[in-house]
Amino acid sequence: MQGIAYFSRSSDIAQMDSKADPSDEAQGLRLVRAFLSLPPEKRGQVIAFVEDLVRAHVARDDGQEAAPT
Numbered sequence: 061m062q063g064i065a066y067f068s069r070s071s072d073i074a075q076m077d078s079k080a081d082p083s084d085e086a087q088g089l090r091l092v093r094a095f096l097s098l099p100p101e102k103r104g105q106v107i108a109f110v111e112d113l114v115r116a117h118v119a120r121d122d123g124q125e126a127a128p129t
Contacts, residue, residue, distance in 0.1 A: 095106060 095103060098106065
């Protein structure tokens with residue numbers, strides 16, 4: 061993994077128990093670990109999807125119709 065700061069190992073992901081700590085922090089950590097376990101091209105797709113959601117949310121808050129993508 062050249063050029064990527066990688067803070068998790070696949071073995072860490074499997075060890076987390078979803079029922080052990082349902083706090084927001086634990087859920088956020090699971091999301092970050094799942095994101096980091098994706099290949100770089102899939103991470104790009106996730107980022108593009110989230111950016112589209114944010115644009116749609118902002119447009120809706122501004123009273124505009126969100127443009128379909």
